[in-house]
Amino acid sequence: MWPSRNASESVTCLACGKQVSRSMAREYDKHGDRWDRTDKRFEYCCKSCHDDLCHYPRDELEALLIELDAGETDRDAFLSSYLEIVEERYGTLEEEY
Template identity: 70%
Template structure:
Protein backbone atom coordinates (compact mmCIF):
# COMPACT_ATOMS: atom_id res chain seq x y z
CA UNK A 1 0.00 0.00 0.00
CA UNK A 2 1.18 3.54 -0.78
CA UNK A 3 2.02 5.88 2.09
CA UNK A 4 -0.31 8.74 2.83
CA UNK A 5 0.24 11.75 0.57
CA UNK A 6 -0.99 14.19 3.15
CA UNK A 7 0.81 17.44 2.38
CA UNK A 8 0.42 19.20 5.72
CA UNK A 9 4.17 18.83 6.21
CA UNK A 10 5.98 22.17 6.55
CA UNK A 11 9.19 22.81 4.60
CA UNK A 12 11.59 25.75 4.39
CA UNK A 13 12.25 27.61 1.14
CA UNK A 14 16.00 27.45 0.57
CA UNK A 15 15.98 30.85 -1.18
CA UNK A 16 14.00 33.10 1.16
CA UNK A 17 13.73 30.98 4.32
CA UNK A 18 9.93 31.14 4.54
CA UNK A 19 8.12 28.20 6.15
CA UNK A 20 5.49 26.86 3.74
CA UNK A 21 3.34 23.78 3.44
CA UNK A 22 4.78 21.08 1.23
CA UNK A 23 1.84 21.47 -1.18
CA UNK A 24 2.85 25.10 -1.77
CA UNK A 25 6.50 24.23 -2.49
CA UNK A 26 8.53 23.06 -5.48
CA UNK A 27 11.17 20.35 -5.13
CA UNK A 28 14.74 21.37 -5.84
CA UNK A 29 17.57 18.92 -6.43
CA UNK A 30 21.01 20.52 -6.42
CA UNK A 31 22.33 17.67 -8.56
CA UNK A 32 19.79 18.42 -11.30
CA UNK A 33 18.15 14.99 -11.31
CA UNK A 34 14.86 15.38 -9.49
CA UNK A 35 13.39 12.24 -11.07
CA UNK A 36 15.81 9.76 -9.46
CA UNK A 37 14.21 9.53 -6.03
CA UNK A 38 16.20 6.63 -4.55
CA UNK A 39 17.99 7.62 -1.34
CA UNK A 40 17.36 11.31 -1.94
CA UNK A 41 16.35 14.16 0.31
CA UNK A 42 15.01 17.16 -1.59
CA UNK A 43 15.26 20.82 -0.73
CA UNK A 44 12.32 23.10 -1.46
CA UNK A 45 11.49 26.47 -2.99
CA UNK A 46 8.30 28.44 -2.44
CA UNK A 47 6.38 29.07 -5.66
CA UNK A 48 7.42 32.77 -5.96
CA UNK A 49 11.13 31.93 -5.53
CA UNK A 50 10.82 29.04 -8.00
CA UNK A 51 9.20 31.37 -10.54
CA UNK A 52 12.03 33.88 -10.08
CA UNK A 53 14.69 31.27 -10.90
CA UNK A 54 16.44 31.23 -14.22
CA UNK A 55 15.23 28.04 -15.89
CA UNK A 56 17.97 27.91 -18.49
CA UNK A 57 20.33 24.93 -18.41
CA UNK A 58 23.06 25.39 -15.85
CA UNK A 59 25.46 22.76 -17.16
CA UNK A 60 28.15 22.48 -14.47
CA UNK A 61 26.94 25.13 -12.04
CA UNK A 62 25.99 22.84 -9.17
CA UNK A 63 29.18 20.81 -9.57
CA UNK A 64 31.29 24.00 -9.46
CA UNK A 65 29.37 25.28 -6.40
CA UNK A 66 29.91 22.03 -4.49
CA UNK A 67 33.56 21.84 -5.57
CA UNK A 68 34.05 25.45 -4.43
CA UNK A 69 32.67 24.75 -0.97
CA UNK A 70 29.35 26.60 -1.21
CA UNK A 71 27.72 26.51 2.21
CA UNK A 72 30.76 24.84 3.79
CA UNK A 73 33.26 27.71 3.83
CA UNK A 74 33.20 31.40 4.62
CA UNK A 75 32.10 33.78 1.85
CA UNK A 76 35.56 35.12 0.96
CA UNK A 77 37.06 31.62 0.64
CA UNK A 78 34.09 30.41 -1.41
CA UNK A 79 34.19 33.37 -3.82
CA UNK A 80 37.95 33.04 -4.32
CA UNK A 81 37.70 29.29 -4.94
CA UNK A 82 34.67 29.72 -7.20
CA UNK A 83 36.40 32.34 -9.36
CA UNK A 84 39.54 30.21 -9.62
CA UNK A 85 37.53 27.11 -10.57
CA UNK A 86 35.52 28.99 -13.23
CA UNK A 87 38.67 30.51 -14.74
CA UNK A 88 40.39 27.10 -14.84
CA UNK A 89 37.41 25.53 -16.62
CA UNK A 90 36.25 28.33 -18.92
CA UNK A 91 39.07 30.86 -19.11
CA UNK A 92 39.54 34.33 -17.68
CA UNK A 93 36.35 36.26 -17.01
CA UNK A 94 35.93 39.53 -18.86
CA UNK A 95 33.85 42.43 -17.63
CA UNK A 96 31.29 43.93 -19.98
CA UNK A 97 31.80 47.61 -20.74
Protein backbone atom coordinates in the same frame (compact mmCIF):
# COMPACT_ATOMS: atom_id res chain seq x y z
CA MET B 1 -0.16 13.56 -12.37
CA TRP B 2 -1.10 12.10 -8.99
CA PRO B 3 -1.63 14.46 -6.07
CA SER B 4 0.97 14.37 -3.33
CA ARG B 5 0.09 12.37 -0.24
CA ASN B 6 1.85 15.07 1.78
CA ALA B 7 0.08 18.09 0.29
CA SER B 8 -0.87 19.44 3.73
CA GLU B 9 2.62 18.93 5.16
CA SER B 10 4.54 22.09 6.06
CA VAL B 11 8.00 22.55 4.51
CA THR B 12 10.70 25.21 4.85
CA CYS B 13 11.92 27.15 1.82
CA LEU B 14 15.67 26.62 1.57
CA ALA B 15 16.15 30.10 0.07
CA CYS B 16 14.16 32.41 2.36
CA GLY B 17 13.37 30.16 5.34
CA LYS B 18 9.61 30.75 5.13
CA GLN B 19 7.29 27.90 6.22
CA VAL B 20 4.78 27.03 3.49
CA SER B 21 2.41 24.14 2.87
CA ARG B 22 3.88 21.41 0.69
CA SER B 23 1.22 22.15 -1.95
CA MET B 24 2.52 25.75 -2.19
CA ALA B 25 6.17 24.71 -2.59
CA ARG B 26 8.36 23.37 -5.40
CA GLU B 27 10.75 20.44 -5.08
CA TYR B 28 14.42 21.33 -5.34
CA ASP B 29 17.02 18.69 -6.13
CA LYS B 30 20.59 19.90 -5.70
CA HIS B 31 21.73 17.34 -8.28
CA GLY B 32 19.38 18.76 -10.92
CA ASP B 33 17.58 15.47 -11.55
CA ARG B 34 14.22 15.67 -9.83
CA TRP B 35 12.76 12.85 -11.96
CA ASP B 36 15.04 10.11 -10.57
CA ARG B 37 13.44 9.62 -7.17
CA THR B 38 15.24 6.47 -6.00
CA ASP B 39 16.53 6.93 -2.42
CA LYS B 40 16.25 10.70 -2.72
CA ARG B 41 15.17 13.35 -0.19
CA PHE B 42 14.11 16.66 -1.65
CA GLU B 43 14.43 20.16 -0.30
CA TYR B 44 11.80 22.77 -1.13
CA CYS B 45 11.48 26.36 -2.35
CA CYS B 46 8.41 28.53 -2.00
CA LYS B 47 6.94 29.43 -5.40
CA SER B 48 8.34 32.96 -5.27
CA CYS B 49 11.92 31.84 -4.59
CA HIS B 50 11.60 29.03 -7.15
CA ASP B 51 10.63 31.55 -9.83
CA ASP B 52 13.77 33.56 -8.98
CA LEU B 53 16.09 30.56 -9.45
CA CYS B 54 18.25 30.09 -12.52
CA HIS B 55 16.85 27.05 -14.32
CA TYR B 56 19.89 26.36 -16.47
CA PRO B 57 21.57 22.94 -16.15
CA ARG B 58 24.09 22.79 -13.33
CA ASP B 59 26.24 19.85 -14.33
CA GLU B 60 29.40 19.68 -12.23
CA LEU B 61 28.24 22.48 -9.90
CA GLU B 62 27.90 20.35 -6.76
CA ALA B 63 31.37 18.83 -7.25
CA LEU B 64 32.84 22.31 -7.83
CA LEU B 65 31.24 23.68 -4.65
CA ILE B 66 32.65 20.76 -2.65
CA GLU B 67 36.08 21.23 -4.25
CA LEU B 68 36.05 24.91 -3.23
CA ASP B 69 34.89 24.17 0.34
CA ALA B 70 31.69 26.20 -0.10
CA GLY B 71 30.29 27.12 3.29
CA GLU B 72 33.65 26.48 4.95
CA THR B 73 35.63 29.47 3.66
CA ASP B 74 34.80 33.16 3.95
CA ARG B 75 32.56 34.63 1.26
CA ASP B 76 35.14 36.81 -0.50
CA ALA B 77 37.74 34.03 -0.72
CA PHE B 78 35.11 31.58 -2.01
CA LEU B 79 33.80 33.96 -4.68
CA SER B 80 37.29 34.83 -5.84
CA SER B 81 38.24 31.14 -6.15
CA TYR B 82 34.93 30.28 -7.81
CA LEU B 83 35.26 32.94 -10.51
CA GLU B 84 38.89 32.03 -11.14
CA ILE B 85 38.16 28.32 -11.58
CA VAL B 86 35.01 28.85 -13.66
CA GLU B 87 36.85 31.16 -16.07
CA GLU B 88 39.79 28.75 -16.23
CA ARG B 89 37.57 25.74 -17.01
CA TYR B 90 34.70 27.27 -18.97
CA GLY B 91 35.88 30.65 -20.22
CA THR B 92 34.88 34.20 -19.37
CA LEU B 93 31.44 34.72 -17.89
CA GLU B 94 29.42 36.98 -20.18
CA GLU B 95 25.71 37.57 -20.52
CA GLU B 96 24.17 37.09 -23.96
CA TYR B 97 21.36 39.36 -25.06
